[in-house]
Amino acid sequence: QVQLQESGPGLVRPSETLSLTCTVSGGSVDSYNYYWSWIRQPPGKGLEWIGSIYNSGSTKYNPSLRSRITISKNTSKNQFSLKLSSVTAAETAVYYCASVLYPGAFDIWGQGTMVTVSS
Amino acid sequence: DIVMTQSPDSLAVSLGERATINCKSSQSVLYSSNNKNYLAWYQQKPGQPPKLLISWASTRESGVPDRFSGSGSGTDFTLTISSLQAEDVAVYYCHQYYSTLFTFGPGTKVDIK
Numbered sequence: 442q443v444q445l446q447e448s449g450p451g452l453v454r455p456s457e458t459l460s461l462t463c464t465v466s467g468g469s470v471d472s473y474n475y476y477w478s479w480i481r482q483p484p485g486k487g488l489e490w491i492g493s494i495y496n497s498g499s500t501k502y503n504p505s506l507r508s509r510i511t512i513s514k515n516t517s518k519n520q521f522s523l524k525l526s527s528v529t530a531a532e533t534a535v536y537y538c539a540s541v542l543y544p545g546a547f548d549i550w551g552q553g554t555m556v557t558v559s560s
Numbered sequence: 561d562i563v564m565t566q567s568p569d570s571l572a573v574s575l576g577e578r579a580t581i582n583c584k585s586s587q588s589v590l591y592s593s594n595n596k597n598y599l600a601w602y603q604q605k606p607g608q609p610p611k612l613l614i615s616w617a618s619t620r621e622s623g624v625p626d627r628f629s630g631s632g633s634g635t636d637f638t639l640t641i642s643s644l645q646a647e648d649v650a651v652y653y654c655h656q657y658y659s660t661l662f663t664f665g666p667g668t669k670v671d672i673k
Contacts (some may be wrong), residue, residue: 478662488610488653501660504561537609544570546600546657548621550609552606 443468445538446549459525463538463551470514470521471496471509476541477521479512481534482553486497494521505530528558562586562656564665565629572673579641581668588634591658599640600659601630601648604667610653614639646672 449461465478470477478493492502494512502510506525514521525532535555539547563586573579589598597617603612611622614630617637627642641648649672654665 457648476660488655489666490664493660493662494604504661539609541657543600545658546612546655547602547610547662548612548615550611553609 443540443549445540445549446555447536447538447551449536449554449556451485451555453528453530453555453556454560455558457529459523459528459532459536459556461523461536461538461554461556461557463522465519465521466539468540469495469516470519471516475516476501476543477512478539478541478547479523480537480547481532482537483531483534485546491523491525495543518539530558532556533558561614561661562589562659562663564653564654564656564663566668567668568668570669570671572633572671573644573673575646576643577673579644579648581639581652581654583632583637583639583665585635585637585656585658585664589656590634597633597637598656599630599632599637600655600657602653603626603648605637605650613652621664641670644670644672645657657670 443467446464453459476493479491492512509525509526536554537553538551540549565584567582599617601614604610619628651667
């Protein structure tokens with residue numbers, strides 16, 4: 442059974458770059474037809490898909506964030522990562538990594554990591 | 561983008577009674593080549609990640625109680641909890657994966673009356 446675990450700083454300064462990593466266990470980031478994704482949830486609010494990386498390395502990003510996002514994967518470490526530049530306080534949220542066996546829904550989620558954007 | 565809406569925003573139901581949540585997509589999520597609706601429902605309890613309950617609009621995930629059921633097609637969908645239990649208090653989200661620009665509904669909070 443695939444398990445996901447997010448890691449990264451819990452505090453990021455405004456205008457800086459948020460960097461998070463998701464470690465995959467029980468599976469491979471190169472597994473055929475898997476989408477590895479980032480989703481966030483501001484406190485008390487709903488879910489927002491940030492972007493995904495396919496096992497091939499191709500990516501899909503939320504159009505509203507596209508200019509500031511990079512999602513990549515590291516096969517040797519079995520991880521995938523999120524970089525979100527020029528963050529603002531409004532991007533304070535719980536950031537989740539999740540997986541999709543394409544085509545399908547997000548069936549596996551990490552526990553989430555709280556990231557606060559504040560000076 | 562496919563915009564997802566849900567109604568109501570919240571509802572309170574007595575234990576053992578039925579809870580019904582509606583979800584509407586701004587365009588059809590029915591894929592004609594396989595006649596499948598690319599629509600899922602999630603349950604989220606406080607402090608936990610969302611849990612996938614139903615995919616393909618009506619297919620329950622393994623281990624999900626049969627009091628949860630999904631229905632609908634095209635643009636209109638419903639999640640029904642046939643007999644509300646205390647452990648069902650949560651926020652429920654619908655989600656479309658027809659487009660790989662994935663989107664979620666705003667959520668419906670279910671409480672006990």
